[in-house]
Amino acid sequence: GEDVEQSLFLSVREGDSSVINCTYTDSSSTYLYWYKQEPGAGLQLLTYIFSNMDMKQDQRLTVLLNKKDKHLSLRIADTQTGDSAIYFCAESIRANTPLVFGKGTRLSVIA
Amino acid sequence: EPEVTQTPSHQVTQMGQEVILRCVPISNHLYFYWYRQILGQKVEFLVSFYNNEISEKSEIFDDQFSVERPDGSNFTLKIRSTKLEDSAMYFCASTGGPSDRHGYTFGSGTRLTVV
Numbered sequence: 001g002e003d004v005e006q007s008l009f010l011s012v013r014e015g016d017s018s019v020i021n022c023t024y025t026d027s028s029s030t031y032l033y034w035y036k037q038e039p040g041a042g043l044q045l046l047t048y049i050f051s052n053m054d055m056k057q058d059q060r061l062t063v064l065l066n067k068k069d070k071h072l073s074l075r076i077a078d079t080q081t082g083d084s085a086i087y088f089c090a091e092s093i094r095a096n097t098p099l100v101f102g103k104g105t106r107l108s109v110i111a
Numbered sequence: 112e113p114e115v116t117q118t119p120s121h122q123v124t125q126m127g128q129e130v131i132l133r134c135v136p137i138s139n140h141l142y143f144y145w146y147r148q149i150l151g152q153k154v155e156f157l158v159s160f161y162n163n164e165i166s167e168k169s170e171i172f173d174d175q176f177s178v179e180r181p182d183g184s185n186f187t188l189k190i191r192s193t194k195l196e197d198s199a200m201y202f203c204a205s206t207g208g209p210s211d212r213h214g215y216t217f218g219s220g221t222r223l224t225v226v
Contacts, residue, residue, distance in 0.1 A: 042117075042202060042219035065133035071194065078200070096142045096206055098167060099215065104159050 002026040004101035012103050013110050018028070018076040020105045022089030025070065029091040034064060034074045037086045037104065044085075076107075082111045113137040117203050117218035124193055124225055132188045132221045134203030142202040143186045145178065147171070154202065154205065160186065193225045 003025045012018045015111070035043040038102070049056045049063045056063045061076040076083055083097045086104040116135040124130050136143050145157040147226055158168040177189045188203075190197055200222050204215040 031214070035217075042115075043204075043215075043217040045214045045216070047216050090154075096159070096161075098159060098169070099146075099154075100142070100156070103152040103153050 002029075002091070004027060004086075004091055004098045004100050006090055009096045009106050009108070011108045011110060012079050014079060014081055015048065016079055018072045018074075018079045018083070018107055018109075020076075020087050020089075020107065022072040022074075022102055023070055024072065024089070024091050026091065026093070026100070027070065028072075028093050030094060031090075032063075032072050033061065033090045033091045033099070034061075035088040035090060035101075039085075044087065054067075068083035079107075079109050079111055081109045083107060113216070115205055115216050115218035117201075117221050119221060120219065121222045122224070124223070126225055127192050130190050130193055130223065132190075132201050132203075132223070133216055134186045134188070135184050136186055136203065136205035137207075137216055140205035140207050140216075142206045143167075143180070144206075145188045145215075146202045146204060147161055147199040148202065148220075149196075149199045150156060155190070157201075190223075191203075193223075195225050198223060198225045208225070 006022045031037040034046045036046050060077045064073045086106050088104045089102040090099040116155050118133045143160040148154045156169050158172045159166045175191045200220045202220045203218045
């Protein structure tokens with residue numbers, strides 16, 4: 001079945017860049033998303049990328065997609081303490097099909 | 112910005128009791144979903160709902176679960192007889208349709224604790 005894998009923890013210093021990685025198994029995944037979850041809160045959509053794209057940039061966020069290796073990454077430039085959260089990678093085959101999530105990467109930003 | 116609203120934020124219930132989790136999706140959205148997240152685990156799909164019927168469900172969504180859209184705004188998840196393992200955060204989500212490429216909008220979740 002479909003699976004999405006992420007490393008569980010990442011710790012960076014304030015001001016550095018963070019790179020969160022994700023791999024997925026379903027080659028027919030069309031939509032790939034990054035969600036952020038702050039403590040006790042819901043899932044906030046950060047950004048998304050379509051499978052026909054290699055890169056997407058949105059302010060401090062850069063998403064890179066290597067479709068051949070089924071590898072997705074999220075880079076956060078100039079990481080701030082407010083970026084501390086759990087980041088979930090998710091994929092779906094079509095716009096309204098169920099999302100398959102990774103376990104989430106807990107990002108800790110050290111001041 | 113439009114939001115998906117979930118109530119209550121936290122519910123404690125005794126094993127065997129029925130619970131109803133409530134959601135108000137974004138008003139012009141057409142597709143509605145429930146997901147759950149057991150503490151420390153992945154967010155898992157439960158069920159999707161479109162045009163007043165279930166469009167897809169996972170194997171987690173057994174006969175103990177049901178969903179309903181009782182009026183034009185609410186979307187509910189009922190667990191008929193709760194078990195300890197139903198303790199989780201339950202998220203409601205909605206999307207606008209096939210042309211809505213911006214992903215799901217999730218609510219803040221209901222933390223269900225079964226004791």
